[in-house]
Amino acid sequence: MSLDLSIPVLVVDDYQTMIRILRNLLKQIGFKDVDDA
Structure with a gap:
C-alpha cells in the first residue's frame, strides 16, 4: 500500500x-500541502 x-x-x-x-x-513525513484551521 502506498501513501499519496x-x-x-x-x-x-x-x-x-x-x-x-x-x-x-x-511535513517531516513528506506531506507537501498541509494547512491549519
Missing part, C-alpha cells in the same frame, strides 16, 4: 502548539 503525499491535509485543534507539532510531523 500530494493530498491536501487540514490540521484542526484547539491548541496552537498541537497544530504546530502535527504540521511539522506531517
